[in-house]
Amino acid sequence: MCTHTEHRGHHIISISKEATKKKVKLKWRKMKLQQAILETLSKVEKVKSLDIGGGNPKEAWAQNKQLIKQLEEEILELQTRTTEIEQLSQIQDDLHFLQSFQRTAWS
Numbered sequence: 001m002c003t004h005t006e007h008r009g010h011h012i013i014s015i016s017k018e019a020t021k022k023k024v025k026l027k028w029r030k031m032k033l034q035q036a037i038l039e040t041l042s043k044v045e046k047v048k049s050l051d052i053g054g055g056n057p058k059e060a061w062a063q064n065k066q067l068i069k070q071l072e073e074e075i076l077e078l079q080t081r082t083t084e085i086e087q088l089s090q091i092q093d094d095l096h097f098l099q100s101f102q103r104t105a106w107s
Contacts, residue, residue: 019094022101030085037078044071 047067088104091097 015094015098019097022098023089026085026089026101030082030089033078033082033085037075037082040071040075040078044068044075047071 047064050064084104088097088100091100
């Protein structure tokens with residue numbers, strides 16, 4: 001329809017090709033999110049294994065506990081985003097997929 005209306009000068013691509021491009025983009029983002037989750041889990045383990053020695057151990061322990069809580073919240077957010085990507089990539093209808101993709105922060 002665009003080729004016959006005011007949008008004549010626009011580059012036209014089929015819905016299936018565009019959906020395929022976006023699905024590849026989602027796979028890449030999912031991989032990046034999974035990498036970020038692993039890195040954050042590693043940070044949690046490092047903080048848990050820190051030697052609190054010297055200074056005020058109660059204060060250091062409280063700081064470590066707060067940092068671990070922040071890192072765990074970050075992991076939860078990353079996992080939520082990964083789940084959203086998985087759900088989006090499961091959409092079979094290309095038009096519905098593209099419409100859903102466009103409404104997300106992944107576009």
